[in-house]
Each structure stands twice: as C-alpha cells, then as structure tokens.
Amino acid sequence: MSDIEPTVVDRPEQPYAFIRRSVRMDAFGLIADRLGELIGWLDGHGVPFAGAPFFRFNTVDMAAESEVEAGIPIAALPAPEGDIQIGTLPAGRYATVLHTGHPDTLFGVITAFRAWADREGLVWDMKEIDGAERWGCRLESYLTDPRVEPDMNKWQIELSFRLADTPGTSAPAA
Template sequence: MPEIVEFPERPYVGVRATITMTTFGVVGDRIGEIIGWLAERGAYPAGAPFFRYDSIDMAGDRLVVQAGVPVAAPVEAEGDLFAGTLPAGRYVTVSHHGHPDGLMKVTADLLRWAQEQRLSWDMTEKDGAEHWAGRLELYKTNPMEEPDLDNWDVDLQFKLA
C-alpha cells in the first residue's frame, strides 16, 4: 500500500543520459562505476542506488534518466559525473519485491492510487513528455549479494506537488 513520506534534500553523485526502454544499460551499467569512483575518494553510498526519471516520453520511446548514488555530504564530481541533490518534499512511496520487470505494473498501480486520492505530482507536461521533479526507483538489493532478480527489493518514490 502506498504511503506519503516527507524527505529532506538528499545529495548524490550521478550520471545522466537520454535513452530508450531498450538502452537502459547506458545509465544502469554506470552505478558500479559511480560506487567505485566514490570509494577511491573515501566517500561511500549513504543509501540505495537509484534511477531518477527527469523526462518521460513513452510514445516517442525517449527518456532522460539519471543513475545516482546517495552520499552523506556533497561531493565534487568530475568528467560526466555530476553532484546533485534530490529535492526535499512529500513523496508517495511504495515497495516492490520481485523482478524489476514487475515495476511497470507497480508504477501503474501507484499512479492510479494517487489519482483516486486526488494527489498532484510535481510534474509538468510539455511536447508529449512528462518532466518530473522527483521520480525515483531505489534499488535496495545488492546484485553482488543477491543475483536472482526475483528476490530484489525496489522502492518507488514520486514527489508530490
């Protein structure tokens, strides 16, 4: 069952790319690199790695997505990595246990639930795309410890207006 949670600002290091649904690895495969880059600098993850959806155009199969790793304090990034901050505010959150392929249904259920509750997202629509202030998938399972995708835990967090 979804719930509404208040989050503070959360610093992270990330990478951003424009992708399609079939090229998700362009950003997803960078999470391990970001964690290694942080470790080389004596900084470590302060939470689960995530995908942040900046822009979604499903009809055009075009997404602007970040792969990010939260940190305890801001870190100066370099190259194509950047330091960012997830915005503070109220988020609708729900957990999913199982294969990430199930996230499409979980997301649809979450969006439907929020509509029934008459909640408004911190999102604008322009030129057929949704532009989100905070739409996150947090991957809580370490694939090195649990390679079976059917046993993964993922939290969705969508920022409210």
C-alpha cells in the same frame, strides 16, 4: 497489481552523485550499466553512501528518449569529475511504494501506483510537455545488493515520486 501499499512521507533534501544520460527505455542498460562506474568512483574517492543506488527519471517519454540519472545518495560532497556530477534531491512530500520482484515487472506496479494516487486525489510534481513527462523528482531505488541476492525476482525496489506542493507553498522550477 491491487496489492500495493503506498505511503506518503516527508523527505529532507539529499545530496547525491550521478551520471545523466538520455536513453530509450529499450536501451536502459546504457545508463543502468553506469551504476558500477559511479560506485567505484565514490569508493575510490572515499565518499560514504547515504542510501541505496537509484535511477532518477527527469523526463519520461515511452515513445522516445527519457533523461535518466544513475545516482547514489552521499554523505560527503566531492568535486564533480568527468561525467560524474553532484546534485541535491529536493525536499518535499513523496508517495512511495515498495516492490519485491524483477525490475521488468515495474510497469504494472507504476500503473497501479499512479491509479492509487488518482483515487487519493494526490497530484504529482510533474508536467507533461510535448508528450514527455517532466518530473520534479521520480526515483526508483534498488534496496537489494545484487552481490548478496543475485535473483532479480527477489529484489526490493522502492518507487518514490515527489508530490506537487500544496496551495500556499512555492512549487519547484520546472
């Protein structure tokens, strides 16, 4: 996976709608399957999308449950309802990389992405607590519409991991 080409970008804060759930990685479908529900709810409430659907990993624990959100950037702020909540993705510097391929191949991409950041001297907005990674903002955005391209091997997925604030700026709350 040495053929990745990450970049660092500045992003403004972004409102989003989401459904949150704690899941084991081998049961990721429990949260992934909720994206359709979220899309339908937003459409039904006339809320315009402001970007591609994503998964936000608040915690990552490969041996236990991870806290994950199925989310969509939005251009209007509806009232939350039931499991559907409204939040804001934090502004900041993000390392990003674009992957074309099946979502099941992301583990190797993430490993190479993290190795790249280490070589570049970049520090993630992440702390390890009791064996789990707690992320300031770690996104996996699905740029390909599966209704247009059903072959998951051709999907484009963007990883965007927030970088720690530079010295002299305030860090986000953990």
